[in-house]
Amino acid sequence: AEAPQLPPGYYTKVKKVHSQGGYGSQGYRYEWKVEEARKNLLRTHTTSASARALFQLARQEKFTPVKYFSIDRVFRNESLDATHLAEFHQVEGVVADRGLTLGHLMGILRQFFTKLGISQLRFKPAYNPYTEPSMEVFSYHEGLKKWVEVGNSGVFRP
Numbered sequence: 072a073e074a075p076q077l078p079p080g081y082y083t084k085v086k087k088v089h090s091q092g093g094y095g096s097q098g099y100r101y102e103w104k105v106e107e108a109r110k111n112l113l114r115t116h117t118t119s120a121s122a123r124a125l126f127q128l129a130r131q132e133k134f135t136p137v138k139y140f141s142i143d144r145v146f147r148n149e150s151l152d153a154t155h156l157a158e159f160h161q162v163e164g165v166v167a168d169r170g171l172t173l174g175h176l177m178g179i180l181r182q183f184f185t186k187l188g189i190s191q192l193r194f195k196p197a198y199n200p201y202t203e204p205s206m207e208v209f210s211y212h213e214g215l216k217k218w219v220e221v222g223n224s225g226v227f228r229p
Contacts, residue, residue, distance in 0.1 A: 072215050086105075089103035090102060093113060099109050114143075114146065115146060116145060116154075117161045117162075117163045120139070120141035121139070121165050124165045125165065127139075128165075136167060136168035138167075139166075141162070142160055142161070144161075147159075160210060161185075173206075174206055176226060177194055180224060183208065184208070184221065184222075188200020189210045191211040192208060192210055193208075193210075194208060197223065197225075199225045201225070201227070202226055202227055202228075203228060204226055205224065206224050207223050208223065
């Protein structure tokens with residue numbers, strides 16, 4: 072798939088950040104090439120959807136609350152076992168408004184999972200490098216008679 076038209080100078084900025092750093096980063100210290108970036112590959116996350124949503128949010132002249140969600144297939148180089156597959160669907164969302172708290176996030180997740188028929192939930196603090204606070208979401212599985220991880224979540228900081 073082709074990306075939409077990018078703003079002038081976008082590739083130059085990306086190349087500079089990857090090679091030299093910026094915005095608090097030291098960069099990857101390698102020569103970034105647009106030809107390499109344009110190659111097709113199987114994605115391991117749907118974070119590109121969140122990145123695009125956050126970019127659109129940042130471009131708003133006047134802030135308006137938004138909700139963005141995506142459901143898409145991802146691929147991993149995983150050893151197959153009871154909790155890991157090489158291919159699965161990932162759900163991702165961004166909800167932006169003023170005054171939202173971790174409690175709001177938990178409420179949104181409860182509502183989402185309840186609509187899927189999953190009502191017994193627990194939340195456990197977790198580490199994600201891109202959100203703080205972060206939580207893993209667990210549901211009780213009647214067949215397995217144990218709690219299993221069904222999601223991960225966190226709060227972006229402005």
